[in-house]
Amino acid sequence: MIDLSQLSVPNRLQVTDLQFAARELTLLLGENGAGKSTLLSALAGIHVSDDSIIHIFDKPIQDWPLASLATFRAWLGQQTHSHFSITVEEMLSFFAQSHHTPDWFDWLDCLEITAFMNRQLDSLSGGEFQRVQLARVLLQAGSAIDEGQAIVLLDEPLAALDLRFQYVVMDLLKRLRDKGNCVVISSHHPEFATGYADNVLMLKKGQVIAQGRSENVVCADKLSQCYGVEPETLARYFAGNN
Numbered sequence: 001m002i003d004l005s006q007l008s009v010p011n012r013l014q015v016t017d018l019q020f021a022a023r024e025l026t027l028l029l030g031e032n033g034a035g036k037s038t039l040l041s042a043l044a045g046i047h048v049s050d051d052s053i054i055h056i057f058d059k060p061i062q063d064w065p066l067a068s069l070a071t072f073r074a075w076l077g078q079q080t081h082s083h084f085s086i087t088v089e090e091m092l093s094f095f096a097q098s099h100h101t102p103d104w105f106d107w108l109d110c111l112e113i114t115a116f117m118n119r120q121l122d123s124l125s126g127g128e129f130q131r132v133q134l135a136r137v138l139l140q141a142g143s144a145i146d147e148g149q150a151i152v153l154l155d156e157p158l159a160a161l162d163l164r165f166q167y168v169v170m171d172l173l174k175r176l177r178d179k180g181n182c183v184v185i186s187s188h189h190p191e192f193a194t195g196y197a198d199n200v201l202m203l204k205k206g207q208v209i210a211q212g213r214s215e216n217v218v219c220a221d222k223l224s225q226c227y228g229v230e231p232e233t234l235a236r237y238f239a240g241n242n
């Protein structure tokens with residue numbers, strides 16, 4: 001679905017030859033400032049330099065009008081609060097108007113949003129707000145997601161979520177992937193690579209330092225290189241997760 005031949009953002013990111021396929025969930029890992037958001041926003045068609053070569057469904061990304069992209073590309077940026085004094089329901093129904101799908105109710109149920117539909121957006125906790133943002137971006141591309149034809153790009157979808165909701169969201173993303181959608185997310189939770197991600201892409205200082213199947217990439221030496229954490233510390237961390 002996405003074929004990136006070249007992407008160059010001076011002093012931020014330099015990557016070549018990356019493919020993101022249908023029915024695959026890719027996890028982007030990397031320390032703060034590694035370039036994950038820069039990569040995701042370029043794949044989303046935002047801030048793409050003229051000399052970048054990225055094809056979405058075989059068409060150069062620069063040739064896609066943003067309004068067309070928005071119908072099949074779900075994009076979650078990093079946003080921690082709302083600038084609007086409206087209710088959750090008002091905000092979500094704005095996105096529901098043109099893309100109402102049966103999955104809409106499942107997503108609200110799954111993300112447990114129905115209980116606070118009448119609350120003001122700016123009164124929500126960080127995790128509640130993040131769940132509403134996830135519902136919003138899925139809803140926007142709802143029809144394409146339902147048909148398994150969407151590209152779902154989420155920058156730190158697990159940020160602010162408690163442990164249970166981290167699993168809820170990862171399970172939801174896995175279901176979207178299983179429908180045929182292409183899912184690419186960034187996260188600071190490498191432990192979710194196993195059992196959820198088909199591929200892992202590790203970035204450091206704007207370069208890819210490792211990529212491939214989760215079991216080959218998420219190992220102590222590569223994580224140590226990626227984050228600059230001692231292998232012994234990582235071993236303790238992963239032992240604690242078992």
Ligand SMILES: Nc1ncnc2c1ncn2[C@@H]1O[C@H](COP(=O)(O)OP(=O)(O)OP(=O)(O)O)[C@@H](O)[C@H]1O
Pocket residue numbers: 011012030031032033034035036037038039
């Ligand atoms: N608008 C901008 N102008 C200039 N430099 C930027 C801009 N946004 C980000 N950067 C820089 O680009 C680099 C990559 O940033 P990016 O946000 O892509 O990293 P990240 O991997 O998503 O980090 P984090 O885990 O902290 O979210 C960083 O050095 C950052 O300071």
